[in-house]
Amino acid sequence: QVQLQQWGAGLLKPSETLSLTCSIYADSLSDCFWSWIRQAPGKGLQWIGEINHNGKTNYNPSLGSRITVSLDTTKSQVSLKLTSVTAADTAVYYCAREWYYGSGEKFDYWGQGSLVTVSS
Amino acid sequence: SSELTQDPAVSVALGQTVRITCQGDSLRGFYASWYQQKPAQAPVLVIYGKNNRASGIPDRFSGSRSGNTASLTITGAQAEDEADYYCHSRDSSGNHPSFGGGTKLTVL
Numbered sequence: 001q002v003q004l005q006q007w008g009a010g011l012l013k014p015s016e017t018l019s020l021t022c023s024i025y026a027d028s029l030s031d032c033f034w035s036w037i038r039q040a041p042g043k044g045l046q047w048i049g050e051i052n053h054n055g056k057t058n059y060n061p062s063l064g065s066r067i068t069v070s071l072d073t074t075k076s077q078v079s080l081k082l083t084s085v086t087a088a089d090t091a092v093y094y095c096a097r098e099w100y101y102g103s104g105e106k107f108d109y110w111g112q113g114s115l116v117t118v119s120s
Numbered sequence: 121s122s123e124l125t126q127d128p129a130v131s132v133a134l135g136q137t138v139r140i141t142c143q144g145d146s147l148r149g150f151y152a153s154w155y156q157q158k159p160a161q162a163p164v165l166v167i168y169g170k171n172n173r174a175s176g177i178p179d180r181f182s183g184s185r186s187g188n189t190a191s192l193t194i195t196g197a198q199a200e201d202e203a204d205y206y207c208h209s210r211d212s213s214g215n216h217p218s219f220g221g222g223t224k225l226t227v228l
Binding site: 105 | 206
């Protein structure tokens with residue numbers, strides 16, 4: 001069984017940096033990716049980035065160089081940083097485990113979600 | 121706009137069968153997975169792969185694929201199935217995960 005518990009800042013001003021952390025309670029951090037997914041109010045899901053236990057990252061091109069995902073294997077924590085936020089970054093942010101099975105992938109465990117609001 | 125296309129809304133009468141579809145080029149080579157999301161809750165994995173139910177998912181949920189279209193079928197829809205459903209696969213480059221825009225299912 002895997003559990004993901006998130007925390008981080010809820011209210012930001014434009015141009016500030018979003019910072020969220022997700023604690024991973026799992027037998028292993030290997031053999032999968034750890035992803036961040038967001039959902040703007042009333043909108044659909046958007047995958048924004050991922051990292052594996054070797055530090056390999058993959059980001060949604062729409063976020064450019066603003067996003068950094070990191071993994072602290074000693075603390076079993078995955079973190080998200082998003083710089084220069086705007087109102088468009090207002091969303092519920094989820095961490096999730098991403099498991100590949102060859103011909104597909106699945107997000108099989110999700111955190112509880114963290115609402116981040118960007119407002120002046 | 122999403123590279124995986126879903127109908128925005130679908131309705132079904134209680135106890136009847138409903139199919140929710142997801143179209144995208146990536147689905148020709150990559151299976152979809154499906155998520156159920158109820159208001160103010162995190163998404164829950166429902167179906168993945170050829171037709172695999174996630175743990176705890178009732179057997180009235182099933183999945184299939186034909187060409188560039190993946191489908192989630194609920195056979196005998198229940199009131200508790202009313203939710204938003206999202207498909208997930210890869211974008212057209214195959215390099216990044218991608219979600220469909222979601223389908224709001226109403227059980228009448």
